[in-house]
Amino acid sequence: MNTAITLRTHLGVLADFKPRLTEAQRRIKNVFLANIDPDIQAHFLNRMHSPRIVGLDSMNYWIHNKRKGLIKLLKKVDIYVANDQESRDLSGEHNLIKAAAKLRSLGPKFVLIKKGEHGVLLYSDKFVFSLPAWPAKKVIDPTGAGDTFAGGFMGYLARAGKANETALKNAIAYGTIAASFNIEGFGLSRTSSLTLRDLELRKKKFRECISF
Amino acid sequence: MNTAITLRTHLGVLADFKPRLTEAQRRIKNVFLANIDPDIQAHFLNRMHSPRIVGLDSMNYWIHNKRKGLIKLLKKVDIYVANDQESRDLSGEHNLIKAAAKLRSLGPKFVLIKKGEHGVLLYSDKFVFSLPAWPAKKVIDPTGAGDTFAGGFMGYLARAGKANETALKNAIAYGTIAASFNIEGFGLSRTSSLTLRDLELRKKKFRECISF
Numbered sequence: 001m002n003t004a005i006t007l008r009t010h011l012g013v014l015a016d017f018k019p020r021l022t023e024a025q026r027r028i029k030n031v032f033l034a035n036i037d038p039d040i041q042a043h044f045l046n047r048m049h050s051p052r053i054v055g056l057d058s059m060n061y062w063i064h065n066k067r068k069g070l071i072k073l074l075k076k077v078d079i080y081v082a083n084d085q086e087s088r089d090l091s092g093e094h095n096l097i098k099a100a101a102k103l104r105s106l107g108p109k110f111v112l113i114k115k116g117e118h119g120v121l122l123y124s125d126k127f128v129f130s131l132p133a134w135p136a137k138k139v140i141d142p143t144g145a146g147d148t149f150a151g152g153f154m155g156y157l158a159r160a161g162k163a164n165e166t167a168l169k170n171a172i173a174y175g176t177i178a179a180s181f182n183i184e185g186f187g188l189s190r191t192s193s194l195t196l197r198d199l200e201l202r203k204k205k206f207r208e209c210i211s212f
Numbered sequence: 213m214n215t216a217i218t219l220r221t222h223l224g225v226l227a228d229f230k231p232r233l234t235e236a237q238r239r240i241k242n243v244f245l246a247n248i249d250p251d252i253q254a255h256f257l258n259r260m261h262s263p264r265i266v267g268l269d270s271m272n273y274w275i276h277n278k279r280k281g282l283i284k285l286l287k288k289v290d291i292y293v294a295n296d297q298e299s300r301d302l303s304g305e306h307n308l309i310k311a312a313a314k315l316r317s318l319g320p321k322f323v324l325i326k327k328g329e330h331g332v333l334l335y336s337d338k339f340v341f342s343l344p345a346w347p348a349k350k351v352i353d354p355t356g357a358g359d360t361f362a363g364g365f366m367g368y369l370a371r372a373g374k375a376n377e378t379a380l381k382n383a384i385a386y387g388t389i390a391a392s393f394n395i396e397g398f399g400l401s402r403t404s405s406l407t408l409r410d411l412e413l414r415k416k417k418f419r420e421c422i423s424f
Contacts (some may be wrong), residue, residue, distance in 0.1 A: 095337040096329075097349040105213050117308075119344055130421050131343040132331055137309040169424035210422055212381035 009061045019044050029157040035059045038069040053163045055079040063090050075107035083114045091207030134180035141186045143190040177203045221273045242370040247271045250281040265375045267291040275301050287319035295326045346392035353398045357391040364390030389415045
C-alpha cells in the first residue's frame with residue numbers, strides 16, 4: 001500500500017478554478033498551496049499580502065505537464081513538500097538526499113520528502129531531519145495520509161507562530177502522528193473524531209519509540 | 213540499491229562446514245549466529261556452554277529450503293535479525309509490524325527488521341523501537357551493510373554486558389552508524405579505517421537528526 005499508482009488524472013472543476021479571496025483571507029500569514037495547477041497556485045500566492053511562511057505541494061501530473069511553471073513558483077516558496085517519487089521525478093536524482101539538495105537549489109529553503117510507511121525527511125542547508133513513520137499495525141486506508149501530514153505540519157507551524165528548526169521538527173512530528181491516525185480508517189472516519197489530546201498522547205509514545 | 217536480488221546461491225565450502233570450537237570459545241557469552249545452514253547454526257549453538265544473548269541472522273535460501281530447521285532454531289534465540297523481505301517471507305505478513313509480531317511468536321524475544329535505506333525496526337512484547345537510516349548522500353556500495361549493522365549491534369551489546377531496553381536501543385544506533393560508514397566505500401575500504409571516535413561523532417550527529 002506504500003506505492004500509489006496514478007492510472008489517470010481528471011482535473012474536473014479544478015481545471016479552471018480561480019480562487020477568490022476576501023481581504024481578510026489575503027492577510028493570512030501561513031499559506032499552504034495544496035496540489036493544483038502551478039499557475040493557479042502562483043495566482044493565489046500573488047494575491048496574498050505578506051505571508052510569513054509558504055508551503056507547497058504538487059504532484060507528478062504538474063511535474064510533467066507544467067514543469068516550468070512549477071520551477072518558477074518554487075523560488076517563492078519556503079517549504080516544498082513532495083513524496084519520494086515526485087522528488088525523484090523533479091530532481092532527476094534517485095538518492096533522496098541528493099534529490100532534496102537539488103530541489104533546495106531551486107529555491108525553497110526547506111525540502112520535505114514524504115516516504116509513506118518509511119517516514120519523512122526534511123532537508124535544509126543548516127540541518128537534515130529524519131523521522132520514521134509511526135509503527136502502525138493497523139493500516140486500513142493510506143489515502144490522504146500525505147495531506148493529513150501536511151495539515152498537521154502546517155497547523156503546528158501556524159500555532160507555533162514561527163518556523164525555526166525546533167518548530168519545524170515538532171511540526172513534522174505532529175504531521176507524522178496526524179497521518180498515523182488517518183490510515184486507521186477509511187476517508188475521514190478516524191481523523192474526524194480526533195482530539196488534540198489523542199495527538200499529544202501518541203506523540204509522546206512516538207518519541208519513546210525513536211529515542212536512544 | 214535498496215533491493216537485493218538473489219540470482220543464485222552457491223554454498224561452496226560452507227555447504228559442509230562443521231565449526232570446531234575450543235573450550236575457551238565455548239564459554240563466550242555473546243553469540244551471533246551469522247547466516248548459514250540452520251542445522252550448522254543449531255549444532256554450533258548446542259556446543260556453547262551458557263550464552264547470555266544469542267542473535268541469529270538467516271536468508272531467503274534457508275527460509276525456503278530449511279524452513280523447519282530454522283523455525284525450530286528460532287525457539288532458542290533471543291534476537292532474530294532479518295531484512296524486510298525475509299521477515300515477510302518467513303511470517304507470511306506484508307505489514308512489517310504484523311510480520312515482526314508473528315516472528316516474535318515463533319520464539320525470539322526480540323525481532324529486529326533491517327529495512328536498508330529506510331532504517332531498522334525492533335519489535336518486542338514490551339516496546340517497539342524504530343530508527344531511520346543515517347541520511348547518506350554518498351552511497352558507493354551497500355554490500356555488507358546488514359552485516360556491518362549486526363556487527364555494531366552485537367559489539368555494543370557485548371561491551372555493555374547487558375541487553376535491556378536501553379542497551380538494545382543504543383546497540384541499534386551503533387549498528388546503524390557502523391552500517392552508514394560501510395556503504396561509503398567498496399568492501400571494507402571505509403570500515404577498515406574506522407575508529408570508535410568516528411562512530412561516536414556520527415552517532416551524536418545522528419541523534420540531532422532525529423530528535424524533536
